[in-house]
Amino acid sequence: GQQLNQSPQSMFIQEGEDVSMNCTSSSIFNTWLWYKQDPGEGPVLLIALYKAGELTSNGRLTAQFGITRKDSFLNISASIPSDVGIYFCAGLFSGGYQKVTFGTGTKLQVIP
């Protein structure tokens, strides 16, 4: 089946620093999604990407849809304590119906 690998698995950063994480797939997707999961809650959609090469921002978050359609990147600028959580990439290939495949997650800790 499809697999999405995220890196790094976890990271500790100082408040104010920028963060980068990425996601690679064994197969292509035509939509990439980035979700954030707070402790004890369900994932919440942050950014959706629909075209290879697309770069999209949502506040301090910027994500890119890789040219090969097999990878995506998420950057968080000027991190703040509430950025703490687990970030999941997810891929979607619209064929018949939309089943979302999730990555393994990047756990982010921000040190004030």
Place this chain on the structure above:
Amino acid sequence: NAGVMQNPRHLVRRRGQEARLRCSPMKGHSHVYWYRQLPEEGLKFMVYLQKENIIDESGMPKERFSAEFPKEGPSILRIQQVVRGDSAAYFCASSPQQLQGPYGYTFGSGTRLTVV
């Protein structure tokens, strides 16, 4: 303006008992998806249902697990004869009949099942 409602939030079962997890989709949503998240892992797709139909159950374990989404009422994920390895967070997501991209794919807060 209720989102996807899952209950209970926490469920404790002894080995061998049955667990029933409920999911009420967002108003106007007729598609339901169940995912399982083991501790320190990502979300794994289990099953996709529309009203009265199972569309894709490729992620469901072959035994003890079943899901339904009746014409009336919530979607139910049922686990019979639970074992310790079933301990996980189970998330439900829903989407509208005419899914307009991933914005319509909304998750509930999950049910955390602990098997003792």
